[in-house]
Amino acid sequence: MALYSDKVMDHFRNPRNVGAIEDADAIGEVGNAKCGDIMKIYLKIENDIIVDVKFETFGCGSAIASSSMATELIKGKPLSEALNLTNKAVTEALDGLPAHKIHCSVLAEQAIKSALKDYYTRNNIEYDHDLIPDDVECAHCHD
Amino acid sequence: MKIYADNAATTRTSRTAIDAMIPYMESIYGNPSSLYEFGQEAKVALEDARSRMANILGCEPREILFTSGGSEADNQAIISAAYLGAKKGKKHIISTSVEHHAVLHTLNKLAKEGFEITLLPVEPITGLITASQVEAALREDTALVTVMYANNEIGTIYPISEIGAVCKAHDVIFHTDAVQAVGHININVKEENIDMLSLSAHKFHGPRGVGALYCRRGINLTNIIEGGAQERGKRAGTENLPGIVGMTVALEEAVANIEKTTCHLLPLRARLIAGLSKIPHSSLNGDKVSRLPSNVNFCFEGIEGESLLLLLDDKGIAASSGSACTSGSLDPSHVLLAIGRVHDVAHGSLRLSIGEDITESDIDYIIESVASVVEYLRNMSPIWRDLVNGKREFIL
Numbered sequence: 287m288a289l290y291s292d293k294v295m296d297h298f299r300n301p302r303n304v305g306a307i308e309d310a311d312a313i314g315e316v317g318n319a320k321c322g323d324i325m326k327i328y329l330k331i332e333n334d335i336i337v338d339v340k341f342e343t344f345g346c347g348s349a350i351a352s353s354s355m356a357t358e359l360i361k362g363k364p365l366s367e368a369l370n371l372t373n374k375a376v377t378e379a380l381d382g383l384p385a386h387k388i389h390c391s392v393l394a395e396q397a398i399k400s401a402l403k404d405y406y407t408r409n410n411i412e413y414d415h416d417l418i419p420d421d422v423e424c425a426h427c428h429d
Numbered sequence: 430m431k432i433y434a435d436n437a438a439t440t441r442t443s444r445t446a447i448d449a450m451i452p453y454m455e456s457i458y459g460n461p462s463s464l465y466e467f468g469q470e471a472k473v474a475l476e477d478a479r480s481r482m483a484n485i486l487g488c489e490p491r492e493i494l495f496t497s498g499g500s501e502a503d504n505q506a507i508i509s510a511a512y513l514g515a516k517k518g519k520k521h522i523i524s525t526s527v528e529h530h531a532v533l534h535t536l537n538k539l540a541k542e543g544f545e546i547t548l549l550p551v552e553p554i555t556g557l558i559t560a561s562q563v564e565a566a567l568r569e570d571t572a573l574v575t576v577m578y579a580n581n582e583i584g585t586i587y588p589i590s591e592i593g594a595v596c597k598a599h600d601v602i603f604h605t606d607a608v609q610a611v612g613h614i615n616i617n618v619k620e621e622n623i624d625m626l627s628l629s630a631h632k633f634h635g636p637r638g639v640g641a642l643y644c645r646r647g648i649n650l651t652n653i654i655e656g657g658a659q660e661r662g663k664r665a666g667t668e669n670l671p672g673i674v675g676m677t678v679a680l681e682e683a684v685a686n687i688e689k690t691t692c693h694l695l696p697l698r699a700r701l702i703a704g705l706s707k708i709p710h711s712s713l714n715g716d717k718v719s720r721l722p723s724n725v726n727f728c729f730e731g732i733e734g735e736s737l738l739l740l741l742d743d744k745g746i747a748a749s750s751g752s753a754c755t756s757g758s759l760d761p762s763h764v765l766l767a768i769g770r771v772h773d774v775a776h777g778s779l780r781l782s783i784g785e786d787i788t789e790s791d792i793d794y795i796i797e798s799v800a801s802v803v804e805y806l807r808n809m810s811p812i813w814r815d816l817v818n819g820k821r822e823f824i825l
Contacts (some may be wrong), residue, residue, distance in 0.1 A: 298739065304809045317811055319773035322733050322753045323763070326811040344810040346735035399559035 289380035297351035305340045314401025323349045325397040348387040356394035430745040437782035443634035446679040448763040453671040478677040487617035494642045499608035499629030500531040502642035507535045507650040510602040514572020521571045525766040551767035555716035578610035582764040583715030586726025592623030612683035631755035635679035639672030696720035704796030710825045725781045730825045731813035732777045732806040740802040751778040
C-alpha cells in the first residue's frame with residue numbers, strides 16, 4: 287500500500303518489542319478507545335538505563351509502527367535520552383507518516399513520557415515538568 | 430491468493446461492457462449533438478442505451494437522465510425535489526440517518542438554505558426503518574422523502590415499495606439512492622412507486638464516471654451542471670457515450686444474472702457469516718434477512734479496523750472498514766454509530782462485499798485469515814488485555 291513508507295509497513299508487519307512486562311518498573315498508557323488508538327508502554331529500568339521495553343497498542347497501522355519504532359529508539363538508552371524523544375524523531379525514523387497520521391507519533395512520544403512520569407512518581411524523583419506535562423493526553427482527541 | 434471482497438466500493442468492469450464500449454471510442458466517436466453521420470450514429474446509440482435502461486427499470490426512455498455517477502444523481506434529485514417543494518411553501522424533507530454522504534451532505538446544504546430535515550432513526554443493529562415510521566414523520570409541508578434502497582456499509586435492504594406506496598398516498602415525491610441495489614435486486618420503479626432513483630454503473634460491473642437518474646415525468650429537474658442543451662437541457666456536457674453504452678450492457682448482463690448470482694451468493698454469505706460469528710466477541714451489523722446477497726459486515730471487539738485491513742491485504746484479501754482511521758476523520762462510520770455501535774466497537778469493523786466469482790474455498794480462506802488476524806491484533810491490544818482481565822466490560 288502506498289499510504290505508508292516501507293519502514294512503517296515493516297514495523298507494522300513485524301513490530302519490535304510487542305507484549306507486556308509483568309514486573310515492569312514503569313507503565314504508561316495514553317489515548318482512548320473512542321478515538322481508536324491506545325498505547326501502553328512497559329519499562330524495565332536499571333541504573334537509569336531502559337534495559338527492556340515492551341508495548342501494547344490498539345490502533346491503526348501507523349499507531350502500531352510508531353509504538354514499535356519508539357520502543358526501538360529508547361531501548362538500552364538512559365532515561366534522560368528517552369525523556370527527550372520527540373514525535374518528530376519517531377516520524378523521521380519511520381521515513382515519514384501521512385499528515386493525518388502524525389498524531390500516532392505524538393501518541394508514541396506521550397506514551398513514553400507517561401511511563402517515565404510513572405517511574406519518577408513511583409520513586410519520588412523530581413522531573414522536568416516542561417518535558418512531561420502534568421496532563422499527558424492524546425491531543426488530537428481534544429482539538 | 431488474491432480475493433477481491435470490496436465490490437460495494439467498486440467492481441471489475443465486465444468484458445462484455447469493455448467490448449461494447451470500444452467502438453464508441455474508436456469509430457463511432459462523434460458528438461451526439463453534431464449533424465453529420467459520425468454524430469448521428471452516436472445519437473442513435475445514445476437513445477438506444479436510454480431505451481434499454483428504461484426497459485430494465487420499468488420506465489419511459491425520456492425519464493432517464495445520464496449523469497457522471499450516483500453522487501451527481503443524488504444531488505440533482507434531492508435539490509430538484511426540494512426546490513419544487515419550496516415553490517409551494519413546502520420545505521420539509523424526510524430521510525434516514527444511514528444514507529450515503531452524497532445524500533446526507535446535500536441535505537446539510539439544504540438545511541443551511543432553510544429546509545428542515547428529519548432524519549429517521551434506524552432500528553439498532555439491523556439498521557431497518559419501516560414505512561409507518563415514514564408515514565408518521567410526514568407533514569403538510571413535506572416536499573420529499575429520500576430513503577436508500579440498500580445500505581452500502583451494512584447491506585440492509587429497505588422496504589422501498591411500502592415507502593413508495595405511503596408517499597404516493599400522501600402525494601409526496603419519493604427518491605431512492607439505489608446505487609447498491611441496481612443490478613443486484615430486481616427493481617421496477619413504477620410498480621414500487623418510486624419517483625426518482627439514482628444509480629451508478631461501476632457498482633454492477635460497468636465503467637466508472639457514469640450513472641443515471643430516473644425522474645418520473647412531471648417532476649421538473651433543477652440543473653446542477655449548466656451549459657449546453659444535452660439531456661433535454663437538464664444536464665449539460667457532451668454525453669459520455671462509451672460509458673453510457675458500457676453501463677447499459679453491464680446492467681443488462683447483471684439483471685439477466687440476478688437469480689443465478691443470488692443463488693450462488695446466498696449460501697456463501699451464510700457460510701461467511703457463520704464462520705466469522707465463531708470469532709469470540711464479534712457481532713454482525715445489519716439485518717440477517719433483508720440484506721444484499723453480497724454483504725457481510727462485522728464488528729470485532731478490541732481491535733482497530735485499519736490494521737485489520739492492512740494485514741488482510743498482506744494475505745491477499747481486499748476489504749473495507751468503518752473505522753475512523755480509514756475514513757480520514759476522527760469518528761467511525763456514521764452508519765455503525767446510527768445502528769447503535771459505540772465508538773470503541775465501531776472502530777473494529779470489517780465489511781466484506783463478495784462478487785459473483787467467489788468460491789467456497791475463498792470463503793473458507795477469508796474466515797481463516799480474519800480469525801487469525803483478529804487474534805493476532807487482540808494479542809497486542811491493551812484493550813483486549815483489559816477485557817480479558819475483567820478490567821473492562823465486554824460490549825459484544
